[in-house]
Amino acid sequence: KQKGGQAITVFNFNKHTNEVMNKPILERELRKAISRKELTLYFQPIVHVETSTVHFEALLRWFSPKLGTIPPDVFILVAEDRDFIQLIDEWVIEKACEFLRSLNDPKAKVAVNLSPKTLAAPSIESRLIEGVSEYGISAEQIELEITEHSLLKNEQAIIYKLSRLKEVGFSVAIDDFGVSNASLNYLRLLPVDKIKIDKVFIHNIEKETKEYHIVHSIISLARKLGLRVTAEGVETSKQAEMLLESKCDELQGYYFSKPVDEHSLPEAVKELQSR
Ligand code: C2E
Ligand code: CA
Ligand code: CA
Ligand code: CA
16 A cells, blocks of 8 residues: 555565565566666665764665565565576666766765675676776775675685775675674674674663673774774664764664665755754
């Protein structure tokens, strides 16, 4: 009903298992989604505490006229499973570059998510480098968010690739930090600039909880390693306050702004800066 018109949602999502009913239809529709212009990039502001500036995380949205709105963790999983996630991630990179060109501000920055399979693909390096040069922006304006399980296979190759990307100016963040059982090992091995503490740790930091101490320790560890830290999933002023006290560098979450489309973004940023 929410979508209006003839849109019906024929899927049952189980948020916890990401289980999708009717996978073949989902896959078939998703393969056509790019050319039919059903995918859109949303942007969520990430607030830099010290400078009160923002950059943006690019987050995919799929509004299918046939199937309704499908959450990204659901369709990304299908694309990863069926091996066309690279196509989608490359589309995101291109759109992010296009968005940055439209801003015409060399200080503007966008973070894009790279799936493990995309990161492993041989052509991703040249796509990124050609992307920024084609759109007349610089590599410093793109941050690559990679998840911890990216590294399971071919660890050395990934380390070299990330080093080369950093050399030409891209920055690298470890996404969902803390939820993988190998977090500390990734921190030891990976050439990264930043970690993003997963939102499961942020939800319960109000009091002197376990999560509070974990987050506090992650931040001080990161500082000792010379890394920046972002907290994601910040939903309340109290959480923001605790994170500021712990000297977290960057904050992201519904408390500041939800992900919004390109056209609503200036308004969202203005609202943020008036606080
Ligand atoms: P992620 O990279 O960890 O992205 C952060 C997710 O947290 C986003 O969900 C965002 O909307 C949500 N979020 C932000 N602030 C809050 C908050 O205060 N509270 C809560 N509860 N959630 C918050 P979203 O947009 O549904 O994306 C889900 C996941 O899908 C992403 O998790 C990422 O893993 C994947 N994804 C999204 N876009 C892309 C993409 O372009 N490429 C790839 N490979 N993956 C993507
Ligand atoms: Ca991310
Ligand atoms: Ca994340
Ligand atoms: Ca995630």
